[in-house]
Amino acid sequence: MNKSSLPCMLVALGALAAPASAADFAADVMREDGWVGWHVPLVDGVRAPCCYGVKRAAPLEAGCDLDQRIGVFGTSDGDLRRDTELAVYARVVHGRIEGVRAVGASCPVRAAKPIRDIDPVGPGRSIDLLTDWATGPRSAKADVDAALSAIAHHADSRATRVLATLAEPGHAQEMREHALFWLGHARGAEGARIIEHHATTDADPDLREKAIFALSQASGVDAYARILAISRSDRSDHVRGQALFWMAQLDDPRAAADISAAVAADASADVREQAVFALSQLDDGKGEDALIAILRGAYPREAKKQALFWLGQSGSPRALQALDEVLAKAGSASR
Known part of the structure; x- marks a missing residue:
């Protein structure tokens, strides 16, 4: 040549x-x-x-x-x-x-x-085309999610920037929720940081709730600790309760103690009820242990009743044994 x-x-x-x-x-x-x-x-x-x-x-x-x-x-x-x-x-x-x-x-x-x-x-050309399509006029809801999924899986920093922009107020709620989900699913620690900002500052409690779920999917950060902080600080009872639910789904060894603390300390009866339900979702017998501890500990009466209900739903030998103990104690007290 x-x-x-x-x-x-x-x-x-x-x-x-x-x-x-x-x-x-x-x-x-x-x-x-x-x-x-x-x-x-x-x-x-x-x-x-x-x-x-x-x-x-x-x-x-x-x-x-x-x-x-x-x-x-x-x-x-x-x-x-x-x-x-x-x-x-x-x-x-x-x-x-x-x-x-x-x-x-x-x-x-x-x-x-x-x-x-x-x-x-x-990849930049690909992201630009998909962004234009995702933000254009469209009727099918699945189209937005398909486009944002495709963007999120690009190994290009522009993908994170595009999703962050689409998660901002001013875009349709559905668009924001999809953007937050894919930031959590595919964009690592930087995506988690963006989600946490919306989970803790957005004026809309429904959006904050969706952001908590997105944060639970994130990698590269201690998502559990961030959701725990939200469960203790959000001004919405519903959002705090949802944070407790997603804490239970993360299979974190801290969850039983932290959620039980909410059963004892949260000012809202609705949140305390959601906390007991969250305990029932813990895997590998941890949920039963936590619910039995609610029965035996210094917790509100309503929480004990809810723990009894969820233990009854379990139907496991340990749960039934705990129920028998409660019934026997109640029978002794009534004599």
């Missing part, structure tokens, strides 16, 4: 690496009807999404039928896929995008007609 030709070749390769402009990329996507696909780096620290069926109560990878949406789209605790690339698919109808799916590059996909591949695509 002539050395003088090398710069020209590099320029040509650079031109192939990504469309010259956002408009060029959008035109390339929408120039033909049907499914079009491209690949971008997948964000670290998340399981690659795919589609799953269920067999004998266990998730079963089914692959994704882009036309029919067969199977449950998401991730599975049993999914061992460790893709480094995200495959993004857009359905074009009459020169407009009508649907988006994004899965791990190794997730099997199928469609009635061949999928047009337009690689290579820069």
Whole structure:
């Protein structure tokens, strides 16, 4: 090869690496009807999404039928896929995008007609196109979540910035909730920081409640400690009660003691009731232990009645033994 030709070749390769402009990329996507696909780096620290069926109560990878949406789209605790690339698919109808799916590059996909591949695509171009589509006029609720899921799984810092913007007041409530969820699911510690800001400052208690759930999904931070603080400080009884519920779902060894403390100390009867229910949700016998401790400890009478109810719902031998003890003690006291 002539050395003088090398710069020209590099320029040509650079031109192939990504469309010259956002408009060029959008035109390339929408120039033909049907499914079009491209690949971008997948964000670290998340399981690659795919589609799953269920067999004998266990998730079963089914692959994704882009036309029919067969199977449950998401991730599975049993999914061992460790893709480094995200495959993004857009359905074009009459020169407009009508649907988006994004899965791990190794997730099997199928469609009635061949999928047009337009690689290579820069992640920034991909995020911009998906953002424009997500914020444009649309009727199907699933479309917003599909677009934000795709954005969230891009290994590009712009994805976090876009989701943070869409979570701000001024956007539709549904958009904000979806943005917060995906910040928690896929954007690590920075996403958690953004969620916590909304969970502790937003004027809307419904939004704060949704933010707590999103925070419970976050990685890279002590989400439990942050939700515990909200359970003690939020001005809404309902939000404090929901924080206690999500604390119970995190399988944290601190949960039984902290939630029991709320049973004893929260000023709201509704929150105390929610706290007892949260205790009943603890796994591996911890819930039964905590409820039995409520029966035997210095807790409000209503809390003891609720603990009795949830122990009765359990039906385990230990729960029934505790109920027998309570009934025997009540019988002795009445004599």
